[in-house]
Amino acid sequence: MKEILEVRNLKTSFYTKTGEVQAVRGVDFAVKRGEVLGIVGESGSGKSVTSMSIMGLIKKPGEIKDGKIIFNGENIIDYPKKKLRDIRGNKIAMIFQDPMTSLNPVYTIGEQMTDVLIKNKGLNKRKAREKAIEFLDIVGIPSPKTRIDNYPHEFSGGMRQRAMIAMALSCEPDLLIADEPTTALDVTIQAQILELMKELKDKTKTSIIIITHDLGVVAETCDRVLVMYGGLVMEEGSVRDIFYKPNHPYTKGLLGSIPKLGDEDRLMPIDGSPPNLLNAPKGCPFYSRCKYRREICKDKRPKGFLIDEKHKSMCWLNGKDGI
Known part of the structure; x- marks a missing residue:
């Protein structure tokens, strides 16, 4: 890939x-x-x-x-x-940590989603609303044609997070x-x-x-x-x-x-x-908390040691004189 x-x-x-x-x-x-x-x-x-x-x-x-x-x-x-x-x-789209603070409380879910689609995809208002409903349905929001006109505070925490995912994915990043x-x-x-x-x-x-x-x-x-x-x-x-x-x-x-x-x-x-x-x-930033620490760990940042083909670790213990 x-x-x-x-x-x-x-x-x-x-x-x-x-x-x-x-x-x-x-x-x-x-x-x-x-x-x-x-x-x-x-x-x-x-x-x-x-x-x-x-x-x-x-x-x-x-x-x-x-x-x-x-x-x-x-x-x-x-x-x-x-x-x-x-x-x-x-x-590139991002789902932020707290959906309540990421969603604008004075606009409906639909207004926020259609605004994103109009700006990023150049859709007209009707097409943007249709696509917003489609993605609310994909993420499992019940009755999306009705719930699209709800405000964020009318959604539960899980539904707000689903709405954020729908908004992020609606532009197909x-x-x-x-x-x-x-x-x-x-x-x-x-x-x-x-x-x-x-x-x-x-x-x-x-x-x-x-x-x-x-x-x-x-x-x-x-x-x-x-x-x-x-x-x-x-x-x-x-x-x-x-x-x-x-x-x-x-x-x-x-x-x-x-x-x-x-x-x-x-x-x-x-x-x-x-x-x-x-x-x-x-x-090594873990030096002060590590029970295996050695003197080299304090003053020299470890390089990435290959444990196998796709497994890498930044630890001096993997050097030739490590354990």
């Missing part, structure tokens, strides 16, 4: 009164056509900043300092605003980025949303990036996984690699902190706190 998106050496910082916060510090990955990529990690690991950088939504005091974002063979990082707007929503798509939803609605995303991927062949801290979501929906920490990718591999053959100590710590059905052993939290990216560590 050909790559639809390549991110190379992405570096994004935010400038504050106390100094530069290096939120993303050199991230590399690619997404193939029709693939679902999961990006996981604790809060502050750089997941959402990476997605906002891809969308061109980093605003002052933030700045993309370096790197390339190659979409459909073109580096879009230096595109002028108008050209980037033509891609955003049209070719090549890439969909979903930032915590199941946050604050009950488990039944979570399962429905995840199943819906899998069905849509199969129907439309849309590539999807799912950003989450929930490894259960990853296991349920993704083909491949990036594990981020301290603004860097710590480990990359297939879902099977990450869940059954984790290599990086941070990945192992994440998996060890997940409750397991029937397992009476005490959960094993990761001791310590994430690094302060205002004073980003020179070496």
Whole structure:
């Protein structure tokens, strides 16, 4: 499968009164056509900043300092605003974390969806409404011809999230980025949303990036996984690699902190706190919390070691004198 998106050496910082916060510090990955990529990690690991950088939504005091974002063979990082707007929503769409704050409360769902379609697809008002109804139906909104004229507050949390997915998919993007798509939803609605995303991927062949801290979501929906920490990718591999053959100590710590059905052993939290990216560590960002740390880890950032053909880990333990 050909790559639809390549991110190379992405570096994004935010400038504050106390100094530069290096939120993303050199991230590399690619997404193939029709693939679902999961990006996981604790809060502050750089997941959402990476997605906002891809969308061109980093605003002052933030700045993309370096790197390339190659979409459909073109580096879009230096595109002028108008050209980037033509891609955003049209070719790359995003589902934001909180649908209630992402939807405008003073406009109906239909008004917001048709506005997107008129701007991005050049449809007239009647055609745009027809297409909006069609996609509300696809995502499972009951009585879409009626509910299209409802306001966001008249939808439940799950239905608002479905409406956001419908809005994102109505322009038939090549890439969909979903930032915590199941946050604050009950488990039944979570399962429905995840199943819906899998069905849509199969129907439309849309590539999807799912950003989450929930490894259960990853296991349920993704083909491949990036594990981020301290603004860097710590480990990359297939879902099977990450869940059954984790290599990086941070990945192992994440998996060890997940409750397991029937397992009476005490959960094993990761001791310590994430690094302060205002004073980003020179070496491995997990150094202070890692029980396997060595002196080299403190001062020298690990390179990516290939565990097998498609499984990579940034850990010095994989060097010739590692364990």
